[in-house]
Amino acid sequence: METEKAKTALAAGEDAWIRFLQQRGLRKTPERLALCEAVLATEEHFSAEDLYELLQREARFRVSRATVYSNLQLLVEAGLVVRHQFSNFSSVYERMDRACGHFHQICTNCGAVIERDDSRLRSQIREMCLNRFHAASYSLYIYGVCSRCKRQMAQKNKANKKTKK
Ligand SMILES: [Zn+2]
Numbered sequence: 001m002e003t004e005k006a007k008t009a010l011a012a013g014e015d016a017w018i019r020f021l022q023q024r025g026l027r028k029t030p031e032r033l034a035l036c037e038a039v040l041a042t043e044e045h046f047s048a049e050d051l052y053e054l055l056q057r058e059a060r061f062r063v064s065r066a067t068v069y070s071n072l073q074l075l076v077e078a079g080l081v082v083r084h085q086f087s088n089f090s091s092v093y094e095r096m097d098r099a100c101g102h103f104h105q106i107c108t109n110c111g112a113v114i115e116r117d118d119s120r121l122r123s124q125i126r127e128m129c130l131n132r133f134h135a136a137s138y139s140l141y142i143y144g145v146c147s148r149c150k151r152q153m154a155q156k157n158k159a160n161k162k163t164k165k
Pocket residue numbers: 045094099102104115
């Protein structure tokens with residue numbers, strides 16, 4: 001069942017992409033289709049560079065870096081992909097339908113991003129959005145310090161205190 005669902009989601013995403021390209025008067029090139037397909041199959045955050053490298057390995061033809069970057073921007077405009085700007089680190093991307101299923105905890109020290117799911121919070125947001133508003137997506141970022149960095153900071157503090165004595 002899950003794979004069936006995934007298949008329909010993939011087909012719906014590809015349809016939306018093709019419709020978007022037509023509306024913009026852009027050509028439906030094999031590169032654009034492969035790019036969309038690769039993105040719709042991802043199950044994690046990715047950078048433009050990750051996508052470029054994936055296509056170098058898996059696509060049956062060469063896709064330039066410039067093509068990847070410009071089409072990623074188009075996928076964002078088409079509403080299929082979300083661009084995250086976690087703290088000062090470079091942009092990461094995520095499939096739109098996936099991004100709505102969780103929120104992000106971001107460590108401002110090391111940049112680690114932890115995905116968290118909270119079904120209660122999700123249904124609250126859904127109910128909230130029903131009020132005369134058509135919600136397409138949402139993102140929730142919680143900034144702080146991850147447990148690893150917290151531990152390291154505590155150790156440093158301890159060491160500093162010792163040398164002062
Ligand atoms: Zn995410």
